[in-house]
Amino acid sequence: MAHSLTLEQFSGMLGNLYQGPLEPTPWQSFLSQLNQFLDSKYVTFILRPPSDDSDGLMVNTNGSSAEVVASYNRYYFNLDPFVGLPNGKVVTLEEFVSQQDWLNSEFYKNFMEPTGVFHILGADITTHDGAQCRIRVSRGLEAPAFTDDDKALLAHFVPHLERSVALHTQINRIETERNLYAGAVDQFAVGTIILDENGKILQTNQVADRLIKEKDGLKLSGDNLQVGTPRDCQEFRRLVKQALQSQRGEQPSVVEAMRVQRPSGRADLGIIVRSVPLSEWNEGKHCPSVVIFVSDPEQESSAPQEIVKALFDLTPAEAQLAMLLANGLTLDEASEALGISRNTARAHLRSTFSKTGVTRQTMLVRLILRSVATLG
Missing domain, CATH: 3.30.450.40 (GAF domain)
Known part of the structure; x- marks a missing residue:
């Protein structure tokens, strides 16, 4: 009973x-x-x-x-x-x-x-x-x-x-949607760091985790993010404070950018700081308030060669060459990496131009990096 x-x-x-x-x-x-x-x-x-x-x-x-x-x-x-x-x-x-x-x-x-x-x-x-x-x-x-x-x-x-x-x-x-979009950002090799209303870190993605772990331009001090030189850090704190004030005042989202020097001498990191718009009924603590986007110019494109090959109807050799060029290698460096002659590399490149409808190497690189291949 x-x-x-x-x-x-x-x-x-x-x-x-x-x-x-x-x-x-x-x-x-x-x-x-x-x-x-x-x-x-x-x-x-x-x-x-x-x-x-x-x-x-x-x-x-x-x-x-x-x-x-x-x-x-x-x-x-x-x-x-x-x-x-x-x-x-x-x-x-x-x-x-x-x-x-x-x-x-x-x-x-x-x-x-x-x-x-x-x-x-x-x-x-x-x-x-x-x-x-x-x-x-x-x-x-x-x-x-x-x-x-x-x-x-x-x-x-x-x-x-x-x-x-x-x-x-x-x-x-x-x-599920959040994980899908977060995965897409990861594939674009963009670091994402979300801060709460006190400027403390709420969440980071895989790319940001790697950059923070390297401690080369980004590092943690408790729950706070520190960037670059003391001067960089001062500017970064100013931008975060400005973004927080914009959100609290229900003003349009503020977007600011800065470059961050790396102690190793590698290429500067690019950082975007923007406020996160609150929903109409948003209340409580530990809410996403500021998002930091970080780009690493030395991060190579991770587009799978099989997807590049399928998207642009390339041969395996042409797809390999295209990916090396997209990652910043010159034609000579790419031919050496592939173990082929420069003439063979030029033949692959001409064929790739014909299939993709571009006429210059820079246009090919832009085409690949802006395509959906990087989401594969």
């Missing part, structure tokens, strides 16, 4: 339900509480039901092994009779499948009975954007069947679970 929930208990469970999308294992806290209040053996939440094309995503309060999850995904989901429930409605197994059919089913005999499951309470949910999920609450054969009170308790949370799943889906979509 389920325990009656006090307002405080209900509020706590509801809070964990909406916190669920941010947990390392989504909804683990809420499912564990539900498991306790319904006196069940375990609670299973399937965020994406398995299909013939893909595995499902399953969270289980008893920590089912990967083997059990894989077994269900690959075979038993096709045999599960307790699926296709009325959307958003809580039902018991007894209401959906006769006891005789349940006991005689291969799914029960080979999958449920070995895990000690007999009674099941559940609901299927399809969100407005098409996400499908299932929640299943299980008890053993020796336990009492689920009651109307148990159904009512779970039903209180179903609408909230639907909203929480919608939030989870949106967060995942935003995170």
Whole structure:
């Protein structure tokens, strides 16, 4: 028999339900509480039901092994009779499948009975954007069947679970897009450093991490970024302060640029400092406030030769030569690196000009560096 929930208990469970999308294992806290209040053996939440094309995503309060999850995904989901429930409605197994059919089913005999499951309470949910999920609450054969009170308790949370799943889906979509754009910036070999409202570092990308690790023009002092010479550092702090003031005053985004000397004598780093526009409802601390873009003139293009070859219909030799030229080598240096004669290199270059429609080496380099090849 389920325990009656006090307002405080209900509020706590509801809070964990909406916190669920941010947990390392989504909804683990809420499912564990539900498991306790319904006196069940375990609670299973399937965020994406398995299909013939893909595995499902399953969270289980008893920590089912990967083997059990894989077994269900690959075979038993096709045999599960307790699926296709009325959307958003809580039902018991007894209401959906006769006891005789349940006991005689291969799914029960080979999958449920070995895990000690007999009674099941559940609901299927399809969100407005098409996400499908299932929640299943299980008890053993020796336990009492689920009651109307148990159904009512779970039903209180179903609408909230639907909203929480919608939030989870949106967060995942935003995170996927963020990772995609961040990866594109990495491929362009541009360092990105995001500062908060106090000028402290919030986040860096791989290119920025490499430059900071080298300590050649960029370095960390605590959570603060230091650049170049003392004079460079003073100018950099001024630009960051100006960008922060612009953001706090809700003024148009400020964009400033500077060059930073490197102790090694290598080519100066190029730095862009700009304020990050706040959304209308943005509040709180540790918000992205300033973004720093860093370019390293000595960073070679990382465009894959196979992609350059496919984009411009080049031969492997022509693509190799084009990439060396794009990375700053002269024709003589490129021919030496490839172990070919200068005449052969010139022949490859003429053929490349013909295929790409350019007439000068500088135009070829610009064409490659501005193409989508660098995103490969």
